[in-house]
Amino acid sequence: MGRRVIVNADDLGLSPEVNAAIEQAHRDGVLTAAS
Secondary structure, X not given: OOXXXXXXXXXXXXXXXXXXXXXXXXXXXOOOEXX
């Protein structure tokens, strides 16, 4: 079984700029979770 890395973006909802960056990272396939 292969290893997996969980990439979490913290501070979702902090500001519109942070939200946009997290959303873009998710679209790019970088993130697996956000909080």
